[in-house]
Amino acid sequence: MTHETFTALAQDWINxxxxxxxxxxxxxxxxxxxAFRKEFVRLTHLDxxxxxxxxxxxVEAEVxxxxxxxxxxxxxxxxxxxxxxxxLIAACLWIVFGRMASEAELSFxxxxxxxxxxxxVITGEAGAVWKKNPHVRLEEGAAIGPSTLILQEGLAQIxxxxxxxxxxxxxxxxxxxxxESAVLHRGRLKADVPPAARGFExxxxxxxxxxxxxxxxxAVSEDQSADxxxxxxxxxxxxxxxxxxxxxxxxxxxxxxxxTIRKTEPVEGEFPTISKVFADAGxxxxxxxxxxxxxxxxxxxxxxxxxxYDFENLTxxxxxxxxxxxxxxxxxxxxxxxxxxxxxxxxxxxTALDFRREGDRVRFQIPGEFxxxxxxxxxxxxxxxxxxxxxxxxxxxxxxxxxxxxxxxGALHFATSPMGVEDLPKNNRRFYSDFFWxxxxxxxxxxxxxxxxxxxxxxxxGEVIHYINGRAxxxxxxxxxxxxxxxxxxxxxxxxxxSDPIWPEVAMRTLNGGIDEFGLFREALSAEEIxxxxxxxxx
Amino acid sequence: xESETAExxxxxxxxxxxxxxxALRSFVRSLVRSWDDADEVMQNTGLVLWRKFSxxxxxxxxxxxxxxxxxxxxxxxxxxxxxxxxxxRHVFDEDIxxxxxxEVSREQDALxxxxxxxEVCLRKLPEKQRRIVMAAYEPGVRLNQVAxxxxxxxxxxxxxxxxxxxxxxxxxxxxxxxxxxxxxxxxG
Numbered sequence: 001m002t003h004e005t006f007t008a009l010a011q012d013w014i015n016x017x018x019x020x021x022x023x024x025x026x027x028x029x030x031x032x033x034x035a036f037r038k039e040f041v042r043l044t045h046l047d048x049x050x051x052x053x054x055x056x057x058x059v060e061a062e063v064x065x066x067x068x069x070x071x072x073x074x075x076x077x078x079x080x081x082x083x084x085x086x087x088l089i090a091a092c093l094w095i096v097f098g099r100m101a102s103e104a105e106l107s108f109x110x111x112x113x114x115x116x117x118x119x120x121v122i123t124g125e126a127g128a129v130w131k132k133n134p135h136v137r138l139e140e141g142a143a144i145g146p147s148t149l150i151l152q153e154g155l156a157q158i159x160x161x162x163x164x165x166x167x168x169x170x171x172x173x174x175x176x177x178x179x180e181s182a183v184l185h186r187g188r189l190k191a192d193v194p195p196a197a198r199g200f201e202x203x204x205x206x207x208x209x210x211x212x213x214x215x216x217x218x219a220v221s222e223d224q225s226a227d228x229x230x231x232x233x234x235x236x237x238x239x240x241x242x243x244x245x246x247x248x249x250x251x252x253x254x255x256x257x258x259x260t261i262r263k264t265e266p267v268e269g270e271f272p273t274i275s276k277v278f279a280d281a282g283x284x285x286x287x288x289x290x291x292x293x294x295x296x297x298x299x300x301x302x303x304x305x306x307x308x309y310d311f312e313n314l315t316x317x318x319x320x321x322x323x324x325x326x327x328x329x330x331x332x333x334x335x336x337x338x339x340x341x342x343x344x345x346x347x348x349x350x351t352a353l354d355f356r357r358e359g360d361r362v363r364f365q366i367p368g369e370f371x372x373x374x375x376x377x378x379x380x381x382x383x384x385x386x387x388x389x390x391x392x393x394x395x396x397x398x399x400x401x402x403x404x405x406x407x408x409x410g411a412l413h414f415a416t417s418p419m420g421v422e423d424l425p426k427n428n429r430r431f432y433s434d435f436f437w438x439x440x441x442x443x444x445x446x447x448x449x450x451x452x453x454x455x456x457x458x459x460x461x462g463e464v465i466h467y468i469n470g471r472a473x474x475x476x477x478x479x480x481x482x483x484x485x486x487x488x489x490x491x492x493x494x495x496x497x498x499s500d501p502i503w504p505e506v507a508m509r510t511l512n513g514g515i516d517e518f519g520l521f522r523e524a525l526s527a528e529e530i531x532x533x534x535x536x537x538x539x
Numbered sequence: 540x541e542s543e544t545a546e547x548x549x550x551x552x553x554x555x556x557x558x559x560x561x562a563l564r565s566f567v568r569s570l571v572r573s574w575d576d577a578d579e580v581m582q583n584t585g586l587v588l589w590r591k592f593s594x595x596x597x598x599x600x601x602x603x604x605x606x607x608x609x610x611x612x613x614x615x616x617x618x619x620x621x622x623x624x625x626x627x628r629h630v631f632d633e634d635i636x637x638x639x640x641x642e643v644s645r646e647q648d649a650l651x652x653x654x655x656x657x658e659v660c661l662r663k664l665p666e667k668q669r670r671i672v673m674a675a676y677e678p679g680v681r682l683n684q685v686a687x688x689x690x691x692x693x694x695x696x697x698x699x700x701x702x703x704x705x706x707x708x709x710x711x712x713x714x715x716x717x718x719x720x721x722x723x724x725x726x727g
Binding site for chain 1: 565572573574628629631635638642643646653654658666667670671672673674675676677684688689690692704707708711
């Protein structure tokens with residue numbers, strides 16, 4: 001037996017897939033060959049270690065696996081398995097000692113956390129242009145770990161997890177060190193430090209500024225000299241000589257070569273403030289909203305539209321989601337809002353629908369058969385807590401109907417079957433995009449789009465392309481992907497849910513999130529057109 | 540030696556048991572067919588360990604001595620379990636259990652090192668592969684269900700999982716001491 005054959009058998013054994021003959025061969029290998037035995041022990045050990053890490057990771061990521069399905073009750077998390085053993089012992093001991101083990105005793109040695117734990121979050125931006133950093137996602141709402149950020153234009157607001165808040169004005173080079181400290185290499189900032197974050201430190205060159213209360217501004221020029229002004233409260237500046245200097249309300253100082261020199265003349269230039277960041281961002285937001293609106297009015301006239309919903313001006317009483325497409329079925333294609341509540345959309349003032357509870361959905365009845373299709377929606381995903389999370393699903397899954405949804409692992413998923421539910425493994429064409437979502441992206445708006453060309457008969461089997469935020473992405477998996485794609489039908493369908501599911505007992509697919517724009521075209525839009533949709537609508 | 544109170548003794552046990560539990564469970568898992576089997580054996584092992592804890596006399600380091608002792612107990616529990624299930628399919632012969640148990644005990648330090656190296660190697664895996672393997676090892680999932688979610692056939696999924704395990708094994712063998720130190724956040 002080769003080493004490779006043995007390893008393959010050992011893997012089968014681990015997967016619970018070994019057959020009788022294989023098992024005997026495996027035993028023989030373990031019995032007779034030291035190297036095989038060693039290999040077997042290493043492999044099973046790897047399996048155990050992965051299981052341990054899997055339990056911790058998945059619990060930390062707050063991904064609730066299959067919690068709605070029956071399988072879950074069979075075997076709870078690994079952590080519970082350990083706890084159960086300890087608890088069982090504890091229960092026996094309880095009789096002896098008349099007491100239960102405290103939680104602390106049952107807790108487990110915590111693992112080293114990832115090196116790049118987030119320490120701050122970008123909470124506001126106004127015309128901010130960041131220098132690209134391959135390791136850090138730089139945009140509003142992004143949580144960031146220790147890293148150096150270069151702001152080339154505009155203003156940004158960064159809140160440290162320690163409680164301090166920084167308004168940064170470009171051009172600036174700012175290094176986030178920990179949730180309580182940072183280095184300003186260049187640029188201008190204003191720090192606001194609430195009592196809870198007292199002790200927050202900013203370093204510039206050789207001087208450490210410790211905030212003993214409320215707020216101060218610092219400006220570091222290219223020659224590394226810096227101006228400091230205390231707006232309110234008290235700041236302790238410690239230079240190279242180690243002697244702290246206290247500065248209070250209204251006092252200013254110059255920091256140069258590791259020394260702090262008091263200044264009498266005011267610090268020049270304006271310091272960015274939180275309110276300015278938000279005021280500027282508000283203007284920007286307003287202008288984005290209005291430019292989207294213009295584009296949306298233009299979009300209505302596209303003759304290729306089957307239906308188009310802009311989710312505008314919804315109120316608590318709204319029960320109809322207006323189809324705005326000029327071409328086609330008009331108000332016959334209006335959606336019926338069931339349950340889903342009105343909420344805020346991508347911008348202040350824009351309305352959206354929230355899907356959360358089991359009944360929440362918008363009902364449609366869209367007749368026709370389509371040779372090609374583009375389906376798109378602006379979607380805010382709060383969590384992917386079901387195996388499949390609905391975007392747009394036709395009722396049941398009859399012949400040539402399709403399902404458009406997101407898998408629990410974060411892939412956009414398009415599926416259709418020319419035979420409906422008959423012999424699904426053989427007929428179901430399924431296309432899973434690359435993973436695009438994880439819990440850190442919760443609450444952010446995405447433009448999700450899929451274009452489909454069906455089989456034309458002359459050997460062309462069709463094509464499915466998934467787009468995330470305007471960009472085409474690849475596939476992480478699928479089935480029967482090279483079989484011809486049938487002409488598509490919709491009929492009765494739900495946005496954000498699934499009516500008349502195939503497997504009622506495990507079919508809960510309610511979206512957990514919001515939608516504020518949705519449309520269907522009878523053609524496959526080009527990559528450029530999808531990119532334009534994104535550019536016109538990005539928040 | 541000063542006599543300990545029963546309560547102190549109990550605390551000492553919980554502390555030793557909790558700390559050694561993952562390695563012990565992994566030891567048991569290599570001798571039985573499935574995680575369910577391992578859980579069953581572990582429950583009995585835990586109880587026996589406690590009952591016999593008064594016999595446990597550490598010679599040098601209580602941690603390693605406890606683990607060795609626990610392995611001996613666990614091995615007997617596996618053999619007892621084996622006798623109940625001997626007529627079932629795919630239960631290792633007694634001599635195999637003994638051979639494997641000796642191997643694990645002998646290699647404990649190396650295995651401990653591999654466990655640390657695994658964390659380094661997981662970080663090196665491409666994001667996609669890492670996600671998939673973590674999904675496969677999520678507690679309570681069935682592999683064919685994860686396969687379904689990924690849009691793969693069970694066979695293709697097992698192949699991918701086997702390949703990933705092989706990649707990890709190769710990586711584990713090549714992790715340097717420096718990398719291990721970093722992963723631990725120190726040299727301790």
